[in-house]
Amino acid sequence: MLSLLTAPAQAGARGPADVDGARIRAADREPGNWMAVGRTYDEQRFSPLAGINTSNVKSLGLAWYADLNTFRGVEAAPIEVDGVLYNTSAWNLTTAYDARTGKVLWSYDPKVPPEFGRKACCDIVSRGLSVWKGKVIIATLDGRLIALDARDGRPVWSVNTFEGEPPWPYTITGAPRVFDGKVLIGNGGAELGVRGYVTAYDAQTGGKLWRFYTVPGDPSKGFESKALEMAAKTWTGEWWKAGGGGTAWDTITYDPKLKLIYIGVGNGSPWVQKFRSPGGGDNLFLASIVAVKADTGEYVWHYQETPGEQFDSTSTQPMILADLKIGGRLRHVLMQAPKNGFFYVLDRTDGKLISATPFVPTTWASHVDMKTGRPVETPDARYGETPVLLSPGAGGAHNFNPISYDPQTGLVYFSVVQGFMTFAAAPSWEGRGLGTAFGGHEDLRKQQAAFGDAHLKAWLSAWDPVKGREVWRVPYPRDGSGGTLATAGGLVIQGTPNKTLAIYRAADGRKLWEAGVQSVPIAGAITYRLGRDQFIAVNAGWGGGLAHVQANSFRDLHVAMARLLVFKLGGKARLPPPPKALPPAPPPFSRASEGEIKHGGELFAANCALCHGTMARGGIKDLRQMSPDTHQHFLDIVLGGARQAQGMASFADTLKKEDAEAIHNYLIARANEDWGEEARLH
Numbered sequence: 001m002l003s004l005l006t007a008p009a010q011a012g013a014r015g016p017a018d019v020d021g022a023r024i025r026a027a028d029r030e031p032g033n034w035m036a037v038g039r040t041y042d043e044q045r046f047s048p049l050a051g052i053n054t055s056n057v058k059s060l061g062l063a064w065y066a067d068l069n070t071f072r073g074v075e076a077a078p079i080e081v082d083g084v085l086y087n088t089s090a091w092n093l094t095t096a097y098d099a100r101t102g103k104v105l106w107s108y109d110p111k112v113p114p115e116f117g118r119k120a121c122c123d124i125v126s127r128g129l130s131v132w133k134g135k136v137i138i139a140t141l142d143g144r145l146i147a148l149d150a151r152d153g154r155p156v157w158s159v160n161t162f163e164g165e166p167p168w169p170y171t172i173t174g175a176p177r178v179f180d181g182k183v184l185i186g187n188g189g190a191e192l193g194v195r196g197y198v199t200a201y202d203a204q205t206g207g208k209l210w211r212f213y214t215v216p217g218d219p220s221k222g223f224e225s226k227a228l229e230m231a232a233k234t235w236t237g238e239w240w241k242a243g244g245g246g247t248a249w250d251t252i253t254y255d256p257k258l259k260l261i262y263i264g265v266g267n268g269s270p271w272v273q274k275f276r277s278p279g280g281g282d283n284l285f286l287a288s289i290v291a292v293k294a295d296t297g298e299y300v301w302h303y304q305e306t307p308g309e310q311f312d313s314t315s316t317q318p319m320i321l322a323d324l325k326i327g328g329r330l331r332h333v334l335m336q337a338p339k340n341g342f343f344y345v346l347d348r349t350d351g352k353l354i355s356a357t358p359f360v361p362t363t364w365a366s367h368v369d370m371k372t373g374r375p376v377e378t379p380d381a382r383y384g385e386t387p388v389l390l391s392p393g394a395g396g397a398h399n400f401n402p403i404s405y406d407p408q409t410g411l412v413y414f415s416v417v418q419g420f421m422t423f424a425a426a427p428s429w430e431g432r433g434l435g436t437a438f439g440g441h442e443d444l445r446k447q448q449a450a451f452g453d454a455h456l457k458a459w460l461s462a463w464d465p466v467k468g469r470e471v472w473r474v475p476y477p478r479d480g481s482g483g484t485l486a487t488a489g490g491l492v493i494q495g496t497p498n499k500t501l502a503i504y505r506a507a508d509g510r511k512l513w514e515a516g517v518q519s520v521p522i523a524g525a526i527t528y529r530l531g532r533d534q535f536i537a538v539n540a541g542w543g544g545g546l547a548h549v550q551a552n553s554f555r556d557l558h559v560a561m562a563r564l565l566v567f568k569l570g571g572k573a574r575l576p577p578p579p580k581a582l583p584p585a586p587p588p589f590s591r592a593s594e595g596e597i598k599h600g601g602e603l604f605a606a607n608c609a610l611c612h613g614t615m616a617r618g619g620i621k622d623l624r625q626m627s628p629d630t631h632q633h634f635l636d637i638v639l640g641g642a643r644q645a646q647g648m649a650s651f652a653d654t655l656k657k658e659d660a661e662a663i664h665n666y667l668i669a670r671a672n673e674d675w676g677e678e679a680r681l682h
């Protein structure tokens with residue numbers, strides 16, 4: 001018996017998710033599997049599979065699909081290993097499927113307390129999961145890192161990754177990354193005021209190994225490292241009281257060659273620098289890429305993309321590691337297209353800038369000075385109380401959506417948004433929530449609404465990182481296109497805002513195939529092979545930050561329930577008919593005075609707009625289209641928490657009864673104001 005138990009695993013007789021560092025490093029030897037977040041450690045999201053290619057892709061069809069039972073955003077790419085597909089959806093609901101048939105093998109619900117929905121600036125999404133030696137590792141919105149047994153989905157270990165006094169409004173939406181026995185996770189929350197950090201845990205036990213804070217804390221308590229002591233010299237005032245921000249809410253990349261971890265650091269808390277660091281300064285390591293030693297978390301180098309940022313600029317966007325020939329020399333590079341509109345190529349051995357090229361109009365900085373590596377700001381960048389119009393806006397020229405690099409074409413593929421946004425500082429921070437130190441009053445929002453969308457352009461970009469120029473683009477009628485996947489079949493695969501999945505020729509962007517999927521796949525796709533069949537899997541679940549706050553151009557976007565969709569050549573599965581959009585109920589008459597409505601609008605901007613949209617347009621739920629039942633129970637919902645289970649937690653801690661009534665009056669007024677237009681859209 002003992003000999004049976006200790007016998008080495010045969011090829012093909014492995015246990016589920018039997019993945020280690022050696023196997024991921026050699027991923028190109030088994031391209032049929034997709035074993036890590038970006039497939040390989042360099043996160044190129046390029047598959048060597050060519051079974052589906054430019055000549056046969058027209059016969060691609062749906063092999064199977066799974067309902068995800070949510071209308072919230074789904075931003076994760078699945079993982080596939082040895083015939084099992086692992087997926088994670090809204091509220092971190094995690095499911096293992098037979099990758100060939102879609103049969104559910106197990107499902108695990110971490111039962112995230114719904115009140116955490118209120119702390120998630122950009123929906124209750126998860127951007128993925130990892131596998132390691134028979135375990136599936138997920139990170140939950142409420143801060144837990146959980147290892148599940150890949151055989152049955154039962155938890156093996158679970159740790160709380162949130163720490164600190166006072167309890168700050170952290171959330172996790174990023175995918176945990178696993179390498180050499182360690183699992184890494186950051187967090188989000190800079191919109192509400194937190195101090196960012198990344199922690200490494202033992203993948204087998206959940207034991208804490210190291211933590212890297214991305215911004216300095218209270219100097220009177222001593223600094224955790226020399227790097228933070230250095231960083232503190234770039235801050236002024238009492239930044240630590242609001243946390244400083246700098247959350248690493250998504251991309252953390254492992255470099256096995258250099259034994260480094262690259263951390264993408266987020267924006268400041270609060271947004272406006274004069275409230276955060278009154279004397280200015282670079283505010284390290286906000287909006288930077290920081291390299292730390294993989295074994296210890298010790299600082300090695302940093303490159304700050306947006307010094308002293310105050311545009312919600314983050315450097316948390318996906319990074320790609322590659323070896324490129326630039327100027328006749330082979331360079332080990334890190335590439336990124338962050339929110340601030342410049343495409344960066346860094347030498348990842350030392351963090352030195354190789355190139356920074358704008359891929360949209362950047363009106364906050366004219367260019368990046370190659371001598372200093374710093375952006376040359378325009379006067380508007382240091383905005384005050386007078387609103388200024390800047391590009392890119394807070395949503396970024398490119399956001400979380402996965403990007404891919406095809407070594408055959410030498411091109412990087414990513415979704416681009418060109419848009420302007422009004423920025424202004426509030427007169428004072430006093431009495432405002434941390435997220436509203438930005439001049440978030442309704443007048444400013446109206447000004448933005450009058451201007452914003454008219455200048456919005458969106459497209460898929462194929463970018464030459466060596467020459468620093470766009471080679472081709474596919475324009476879209478609006479923002480919202482998804483992550484990209486490139487394959488050796490000469491294909492680029494992307495979800496579109498037209499509620500389709502589209503496949504383009506990698507060389508020139510010619511559309512080869514497109515299928516309606518009833519929702520917008522904002523996530524990135526993966527591909528895998530079982531026997532002779534190559535599959536393409538993608539989550540189609542419209543939502544996320546874009547749907548939350550930039551909903552103005554999505555009012556006619558009626559989507560189906562989120563689904564996991566899996567395609568193969570000759571696939572014959574069919575989706576059920578799409579849901580019919582019901583016409584909204586006409587709004588009740590408004591009886592409130594102009595002053596009451598204005599007051600309600602201010603309260604709405606400070607408390608509700610983050611999820612329910614600027615000027616109550618769209619968002620996670622369009623509150624101009626409340627049902628008679630919702631109108632009747634408005635106070636029960638806002639103060640009593642009657643819809644907590646759906647993520648709408650009570651606001652009784654910040655709003656009084658008359659505040660909630662003022663917000664209700666504002667919403668009724670907004671519904672009447674827009675009624676004719678809304679009814680026409682249906």
Ligand code: CA
Binds near residue numbers: 191267312314
């Ligand atoms: Ca942010």
